Amino acid sequence: MYLRALTLAFGASLVLALMPVRAQDGKAEIAPVPEWVEDSGRPDPDLVSRDEAEDGSIVLLYDMQRRKTADGYDSFWRFAELVTSVAGLEEAARLSLDYDPTKEEIILHDVAIWRGGKKLDRLEGLELQFARQEQELDRGIVDGRMTVFAELPDVRVGDIIDVSHTLVAKTPLWPDEFFADFPTRFVVDTGFGRRRIIVPDDLPLTIRTRGDAEDMTVSRKNGMTEYLWQATHPDIYDYEANTPVGHIQGGSLSISSYDEWSDVAAWAADLYDIDMTLPAGLAEELDELKGTDAEKITWAIRHVQDNVRYVSDVIGLGAYRPRPPALTGRRGYGDCKDKSLLLTAMLRHMGYEAVPALVHSDEGALLPLVAPGPVHFDHVIVRIEWQGKPHYIDATWSLQGGVFPEIYAPRYSWALPIRPGAELEEMNDSPLDAPEKEVVETYAFEDSGDIAFTVASVFHGRAADVMRGDISETSNRTMSENYRDWYRKRYPGLDMVERIKVTDDRDANLITMMESYSLAFEDFEADDLDDEFAYSAYSVDYDLPEVDGKDRKAPIAIPHPLNAVHEVIVENGGTHDGMEAVSSRIGPLSVDFETKEDGERLHLRWAIRTEGRAIPAEDAQSYERARRAFDDLLYITWDFGKLGEDDETEQSPSVGEILRDAFFGR
DSSP: OHHHHHHHHHSOOOOOOOOOOOGGGOOOEEOOOOTTSOOOOSOOGGGSOGGGOBTTEEEEEEEEEEEEETTEEEEEEEEEEEEOSGGGHHHHTEEEEEEOTTTEEEEEEEEEEEETTEEEEOSTTOOOEEEEOOTTGGGTEEOOOEEEEEEOSSOOTTOEEEEEEEEEEEOTTSTTOOEEEEESSBSSOEEEEEEEEEEETTSOOEEEEEETOOOOEEEEETTEEEEEEEEESOOBOOOOSSOOTTOOOSEEEEEESOOSHHHHHHHHHHHTOSOOOOOHHHHHHHHTOOSOHHHHHHHHHHHHHHHSEEOEEOSGGGGTOOOOHHHHHHHTEEOHHHHHHHHHHHHHHTTOOEEEEEEOTTTGGGGGGSOOOGGGOOEEEEEEEETTEEEEEOTTOOSOOSOTTSSOOOOOSEEEESSTTOOOEEOOOOOOSSOSEEEEEEEEEOTTSOEEEEEEEEEEHHHHHHHHHHHHHSOHHHHHHHHHHHHHTTSTTOEEEEEEEEEEETTTTEEEEEEEEEEOHHHHHHTTTTTOEEEEOGGGOOOOOOOOTTTOOSOEEOOSSOEEEEEEEEESOOOOOOOOOEEEEETTEEEEEEEEEETTEEEEEEEEEESSSEEOGGGHHHHHHHHHHHHHHSEEEEOSTTTTTTOTTSOOOOHHHHHHHHHHOO
């Protein structure tokens, strides 16, 4: 039930991963609704249509009221839903509330069922259980969050589940500030929605509306200012998938006691104003470095990325406060803040200008649209000033290639350098000038009927960084066998001639891989490959999103930056009349397919490239046609079995003739 409520509020569902906890680790107080909260009344099922129910229930009431306190805020939540069918019973009857025990106390007010016009209490005697989630423990992230949950007894179809609670939050890192964000339109039918904010008169708020959100009404009473948005049966909006992050669907409000991003930068600068001393051994190692400035910076980047492992303890203040570089350097691990501050300290020690910078790893494009606040960041990187330009490095990445400044930079859209007076900086998002991935498959049809098959792959830039990581995690034997098995799904009986050969020029950030296989003529016939011989341009298959081009209203998000090429070369291909080329340019997306013939050599080439992250909505139909056409060409088969059927007395065709006719017809 409350999982549904939190999904409505934040657009993301929660998954509970249970971990044993001590009894004292989890507790929930039970108390009446506080006096400052305005009652939203009895949930009214007449405000909604049961035909609009989703997954067996429908939301009747969704109320959030937040009040600023001396050292944080109190946040009251009430959620009521009507169970319309048996499909909604399981989720509706499960109470599940998430909180951070290091800075929040949870108070339960009401857990009730409305049945036949009567309110039935379910809070008394309710068996509460507590669990620690740690959903990202496999990534080395520990956040300490807790979940209180319980199964409500005797819940039936037709019941209204009505739950309210308050989170009493302490915000020691910004005790005098206030931040909030919430939607004003939902994707599901809702009877009544309200957002109420109460702050002292002397705490002005910056409020930014996004999308089609309406302004909040403002009133003042007894030294407090109230900001209110509420709606009976608020309009829902038609959610469209695959939209770029910066595109707002529906409406939402962003609220902050900060007016400028420089206020956030000043706050962060104070927080990061700590001892920047390095461990003695590391400082001496830096002092003894030889080479150019670029080589020294590269050494520092690789040292932090590759030798300081990523472990994130974000319990309590650890989510925001960095640890001293000396500590991180000595123990050899830290989170994004710790690793970034260590790299910053190393660069400054050598005389280079560097500062940590705040970013959001997934939703950075939203930063210019929200009211300034530290709550809008989830990651820290390093900003290096080099020849008058900023260069960004993510210290949590590993095994990056290239020599600074030719190291692939993260693309988080916007960054806020941690220094007084800083404002948001737009990060580089330019297209790739050259392919970062090039794959060439060569099929040599020999006179014996056997096929010699080789694959040459070249990786540059970020693709090389990723491949370098994959190679480091897998033995050559395992990787070779995995690749062979992948091709065997297409060509049963395929043999690996030799293991994959890998060369890695890390400074150039260039990785090449050579694969060599053979397919005997007997396997070719036995496995019906003569009827359906296939090849796949897998290296340019980026799964472009499928959309309804006719009714699209929002722009379409596409992967960016992309620049990749896949080629198929068929030796002894004979002559042919040619195949039609495909070339499409839709907004920032380019897809191409072309063929070329040179004697007995057939050359097929696919290419994909992007220059931006979004296809305009008005181009949706053209995009969808181009996507389908390109997608149809990514996997092609040809049939050898149909050849020679017209004339049984005809002399057996050569392999070159077979291949030519299979591709292009007689």
